Amino acid sequence: MDLSSATDEELMSAYVGGDARAHRGLFDRLAPTLLHLARRQLRDPVEAEDVVQRTFLALHRARHDFRPGAKLRPWVFTIAMNLVRDAFRRRKRQRETTLDLDGRRDPSFEPMHLERKQDAMLVRRAIASLPEDQRQAIEMHWIEERPFAEVAEVVGASVSAVKVRAHRGYKKMRLWLETEGQLRRT
Amino acid sequence: MFEALQRRVQRERGPHMWLRERPTSQRLALLGLVSVTSLVGVLLWRGVWPQLTADASTLGLAVLVLLLGLAMVAALRPVGEKHGGTEGHGLVIAGLLLGSLGAVAIASDGSWGGASGMQCWMLGGFVAAPVFSTILVLDRAPWRGGLFGALAAGLAGTLAAQLVCPSPHLGHLVVGHYGVTLLSIGVLGAIAWGIARYARTR
Numbered sequence: 001m002d003l004s005s006a007t008d009e010e011l012m013s014a015y016v017g018g019d020a021r022a023h024r025g026l027f028d029r030l031a032p033t034l035l036h037l038a039r040r041q042l043r044d045p046v047e048a049e050d051v052v053q054r055t056f057l058a059l060h061r062a063r064h065d066f067r068p069g070a071k072l073r074p075w076v077f078t079i080a081m082n083l084v085r086d087a088f089r090r091r092k093r094q095r096e097t098t099l100d101l102d103g104r105r106d107p108s109f110e111p112m113h114l115e116r117k118q119d120a121m122l123v124r125r126a127i128a129s130l131p132e133d134q135r136q137a138i139e140m141h142w143i144e145e146r147p148f149a150e151v152a153e154v155v156g157a158s159v160s161a162v163k164v165r166a167h168r169g170y171k172k173m174r175l176w177l178e179t180e181g182q183l184r185r186t
Numbered sequence: 187m188f189e190a191l192q193r194r195v196q197r198e199r200g201p202h203m204w205l206r207e208r209p210t211s212q213r214l215a216l217l218g219l220v221s222v223t224s225l226v227g228v229l230l231w232r233g234v235w236p237q238l239t240a241d242a243s244t245l246g247l248a249v250l251v252l253l254l255g256l257a258m259v260a261a262l263r264p265v266g267e268k269h270g271g272t273e274g275h276g277l278v279i280a281g282l283l284l285g286s287l288g289a290v291a292i293a294s295d296g297s298w299g300g301a302s303g304m305q306c307w308m309l310g311g312f313v314a315a316p317v318f319s320t321i322l323v324l325d326r327a328p329w330r331g332g333l334f335g336a337l338a339a340g341l342a343g344t345l346a347a348q349l350v351c352p353s354p355h356l357g358h359l360v361v362g363h364y365g366v367t368l369l370s371i372g373v374l375g376a377i378a379w380g381i382a383r384y385a386r387t388r
Contacts, residue, residue, distance in 0.1 A: 024188065027188050027191065028188075031187065031188070049187060052187065053187065053190060053191050053194065056191050057191065057194055057195065057198075058265045058326065058327065060195050060198065060207075061198070061203075061206060061207055061265075061326045062207075062264055062265050062326060063207070064207055064208060064209045065209050065210050065264050079265050082265065
């Protein structure tokens with residue numbers, strides 16, 4: 001099997017069949033994204049690496065549960081997100097996220113002038129103030145540029161529900177930023 | 187990082203690991219088999235065979251069987267499904283506890299009687315222990331399955347007590363039969379928690 005041209009699902013099926021190369025191929029393909037996701041959430045590189053390892057260990061243990069025809073990435077990312085949530089529960093603290101502010105924006109969100117560091121911090125705090133489901137939807141769709149369909153599969157909700165969460169999140173962010181801006185002017 | 191992962195995967199060998207890696211449907215079937223075998227074993231040991239009639243106590247047994255099944259599914263739930271979160275898990279556990287209390291109490295004749303239960307605790311324990319042990323063997327992520335596993339084991343023990351013990355007194359049913367579930371959550375839950383903490387440090 002040509003690993004470079006195989007789909008994630010083909011690699012997983014080969015891995016379930018005992019192909020060690022396919023296991024390596026899956027790891028090389030998915031680990032960087034998972035590590036990036038975990039680092040963004042946990043802000044601790046050591047803990048993020050541990051989450052990635054535990055994700056692949058869980059994948060190894062559960063490989064015979066993989067259903068042919070199912071999508072692999074939502075399954076793997078759900079495992080990773082569950083482990084990230086558990087890491088937070090153990091830490092018992094509010095998480096913050098770092099943003100990669102490169103000017104991307106959602107059509108429903110009015111453009112902000114993000115050149116100034118203070119504005120970037122405000123947006124970060126605005127996102128951190130959102131309920132978990134809205135924050136998750138905005139981070140995955142806006143910052144990580146995942147399509148709504150993929151976000152919906154990972155979080156286990158319908159596409160319309162994820163769109164509603166993102167829309168409500170952007171509205172709250174706008175309100176929060178407007179309020180914060182007025183407070184700063186007074 | 188892949189080399190470190192490989193080392194961890196290489197350690198996952200042996201019959202225990204083989205069982206744990208079975209598809210969830212097979213793991214549930216095995217757990218069901220152990221539960222049924224334990225229950226039948228206790229019935230044969232006590233020389234009791236329950237006469238099921240269309241009454242409230244039979245309904246209670248049916249509800250207990252259903253709740254036991256739900257607890258087992260929760261205990262061995264695949265990792266790739268989104269968590270309900272602590273609140274979601276709490277609601278499920280509360281529902282299972284309240285439902286099983288109702289299923290036990292419905293078999294009462296209305297009298298309180300004596301609130302004793304040592305013999306039924308021991309009887310329930312004989313069934314709860316193998317069910318819990320099987321869950322520990324089959325569970326892939328102890329930290330998640332620990333409490334649900336303890337609850338499932340307790341419900342199996344309570345079911346055994348309901349099947350074997352003929353007492354209709356509410357006090358005995360609650361303390362002696364339902365008490366098996368509560369004791370399991372406390373004792374077996376603590377064991378599962380300790381195992382999960384140890385597993386996380388490896």
